[in-house]
Amino acid sequence: MITFHEVNKFYGNFQVLTGINLHVKPGEVVVVLGPSGSGKSTMLRCINRLEETSSGQLTVNGVRVDDRKTDLNKLRRNIGMVFQHFNLYPHKKVIDNITLAPIKALGVSKSEAHQTAMHYLEKVGIADKAQSYPSQLSGGQQQRVAIARGLAMKPQIMLFDEPTSALDPEMVGEVLDVMKTLAREGMTMVVVTHEMGFAREVADRVVFMDQGKIIEEAPPEQFFSAPREERAQLFLSRLLNH
Amino acid sequence: MIDFSILVNYFPYYIEGFLNTILASVLALIGSFVLGSILAVFRITGVKPLQWIGTAYVEFVRNIPLLLIVFFFWYALPTFGMRLDGFQAGTVGLTIYTAAFIAEAIRAGILSVPKGQMEAARSSGMTYVQAMLHVVLPQAIKLVIPPLSNQFINLIKNSSVLTVVAGLDLMYFADKVNGDSYATVSAYVFAGLFYLVLTLPMSYGSHVLERRLAKSS
Numbered sequence: 001m002i003t004f005h006e007v008n009k010f011y012g013n014f015q016v017l018t019g020i021n022l023h024v025k026p027g028e029v030v031v032v033l034g035p036s037g038s039g040k041s042t043m044l045r046c047i048n049r050l051e052e053t054s055s056g057q058l059t060v061n062g063v064r065v066d067d068r069k070t071d072l073n074k075l076r077r078n079i080g081m082v083f084q085h086f087n088l089y090p091h092k093k094v095i096d097n098i099t100l101a102p103i104k105a106l107g108v109s110k111s112e113a114h115q116t117a118m119h120y121l122e123k124v125g126i127a128d129k130a131q132s133y134p135s136q137l138s139g140g141q142q143q144r145v146a147i148a149r150g151l152a153m154k155p156q157i158m159l160f161d162e163p164t165s166a167l168d169p170e171m172v173g174e175v176l177d178v179m180k181t182l183a184r185e186g187m188t189m190v191v192v193t194h195e196m197g198f199a200r201e202v203a204d205r206v207v208f209m210d211q212g213k214i215i216e217e218a219p220p221e222q223f224f225s226a227p228r229e230e231r232a233q234l235f236l237s238r239l240l241n242h
Numbered sequence: 243m244i245d246f247s248i249l250v251n252y253f254p255y256y257i258e259g260f261l262n263t264i265l266a267s268v269l270a271l272i273g274s275f276v277l278g279s280i281l282a283v284f285r286i287t288g289v290k291p292l293q294w295i296g297t298a299y300v301e302f303v304r305n306i307p308l309l310l311i312v313f314f315f316w317y318a319l320p321t322f323g324m325r326l327d328g329f330q331a332g333t334v335g336l337t338i339y340t341a342a343f344i345a346e347a348i349r350a351g352i353l354s355v356p357k358g359q360m361e362a363a364r365s366s367g368m369t370y371v372q373a374m375l376h377v378v379l380p381q382a383i384k385l386v387i388p389p390l391s392n393q394f395i396n397l398i399k400n401s402s403v404l405t406v407v408a409g410l411d412l413m414y415f416a417d418k419v420n421g422d423s424y425a426t427v428s429a430y431v432f433a434g435l436f437y438l439v440l441t442l443p444m445s446y447g448s449h450v451l452e453r454r455l456a457k458s459s
Contacts, residue, residue: 048365077367087362091380100376101366146362153366 001026001157001188002047007056007066009042009212016042018212020056026156027186031199031220034209035235040192041161043209047190048079048159061156077105080150084162086142088134088149094121095130098149106153113152120148124178140171147178158182160191196239200224208232248428252419259415260436266333266411267398267440273337274397278344285349296345303342308403311335316407332404332411340397347393351386352378384455391448395441402437412436 002024009017017039024030032040045051046058049065049072058065063075089097098117102108108116121127124144126137134142143163150158160179164172176198183189183202193199199206199220206223208216208231216229227233249256284296303311312335315326326334355378363373404411416433420426 050361050365073367073369076365079365081362081365083358083362085356085358087356087358089359089362089377089381101363101368104372104376105367105369149366 001028001061002190003057003059004043004046005057005059007043007046007053007058009039009046009051010054016212017046017053020214022207022214022217024188024190026188028204029183029187029189029191029202030205030207031203032190032192032207032209033194033196033199033235034215038209039212040209042212044159044161044190044192047157048076048081050081073105077101077153078155078157080153080155080158082143082146082150082158082160082163084165086134086139086146086166088142088146090134092133093130094126094132094134094137094145097134097145098152101149102152116152116154117148120151121145123151123181124148125174138171139167140174143167143171143175144178147175147182151182157188157190160189160193162192162194164193164195194239196224196236208235210235243427244431245425245428248419248423248425249432252415252423252429255415255419256412256432256436259410259412259433260439262329262404262410263398263401263412263436264440266329266336266401266404266409269333270336270340270397270401271394273333274340274344274393277337277341279348281341281345282348282352285345286352300342300345303339304346308335308339308400309406311339312403312407328404328408329410331407332401332409336397336401336403340393340400343393343396344390347389348382348386350389351382354385355381387448387455388452391444391451395444398440398444399437 002022004020004022007017007020008015020043022030032044034040042051046053047060047065053066056066060075061078063070065075089100092100095114095117098120099110099113102113102116103110118127118130121130124147126141126144129137129141129145134145137145163179164175167175172195176195179189179191179198180202191198191203203220206218206220207214208223208227208229210231216223216227216232218228223232224236227236281296281299284292285300287293312332315331315335316328319326319331359377359381360373363377364370368376401411402413405413405417408414412433416429420429423429
């Protein structure tokens with residue numbers, strides 16, 4: 001469903017991604033781990049071309065993302081994205097945050113968009129906040145709205161860019177629970193996170209990155225109990241023994 | 243010291259100047275807002291030639307005196323076969339000049355909307371224009387209102403530049419009153435009061451608007 005083939009990316013002379021090869025199958029949950037600055041978020045953001053690749057091939061659903069001729073808006077309608085800082089629209093109510101893209105980008109009617117939005121708000125457990133503004137919500141609630149906003153486009157793929165990193169610790173659980181439900185329902189997900197528990201429990205596969213390269217790729221049991229690469233071992237020991 | 247009979251005797255002069263100042267200001271306000279918005283968008287699109295045009299315009303116009311720009315339209319244009327009267331030359335000069343500042347105010351407003359807003363909108367499949375229209379600009383407007391109203395107040399005051407090209411504005415008629423009556427202080431004090439009639443409500447209005455917008459966010 002998502003295929004990276006020898007993808008490289010440069011910022012000027014600095015190489016951010018080096019020889020990325022990765023294949024994500026439909027319904028698969030891939031968790032990307034690695035130290036800060038290792039290129040995890042950049043790789044994720046290439047999938048919907050928030051970042052441009054410099055060379056190599058990147059396909060989503062058989063469509064070349066790196067092709068200039070690709071209809072970017074059409075491609076993106078099928079890929080939901082959740083950001084570290086939620087990026088809700090502060091001037092719009094929760095319900096309008098969710099209905100905006102379906103109405104504008106999909107051309108869905110207002111009443112249908114409203115219905116869909118309420119459905120997903122219920123799913124993430126905050127239907128009662130539909131008429132609130134984002135600033136009136138806690139961080140965890142905001143991030144759940146952001147997930148509902150992504151889902152309302154009924155995408156086949158959801159991307160998560162450190163969705164819990166900006167949250168107070170006691171709110172991490174509520175967001176991860178929503179993500180777990182999604183995973184169980186068969187959503188194709190690529191998740192950049194530092195939540196090891198989530199990776200261990202939900203991931204079909206863990207991808208470990210360092211310095212712009214994929215160092216190791218393994219099922220979570222194997223990755224967490226016996227990482228092959230030294231860099232991954234070091235990373236895990238630092239995380240687990242602090 | 244202040245002779246109110248001057249105001250009474252020359253009232254028609256003041257009113258004509260006052261109305262011309264309003265007309266020049268409104269025309270320049272509309273013109274500079276439209277031109278300034280276009281230039282601001284030029285500067286942020288990321289399309290290099292447009293960006294270059296926008297930057298060159300702003301940097302060039304902002305860094306020369308308003309008087310010089312008005313002189314250009316008054317003295318230089320006729321050599322190219324175009325003749326504007328004083329009012330036209332002054333108003334066009336004012337528009338060209340103010341547009342540079344308005345472009346900067348609008349650009350700064352758009353740029354201070356966090357980048358994540360555009361990214362969120364674009365990543366959900368909205369076009370650049372849709373994202374601008376529904377997500378970025380509504381947030382930018384709040385940030386732009388205080389500097390923009392400043393620019394508009396400056397514009398009204400700067401319209402006094404029309405005097406030097408015989409633009410029939412308020413200052414021009416104040417000069418006339420002075421020349422006619424030799425009551426210099428009174429002649430200009432009343433002109434000042436007429437300017438305040440225009441600028442004070444604007445200043446007050448922008449504060450009210452600012453507060454109302456601050457509440458809604």
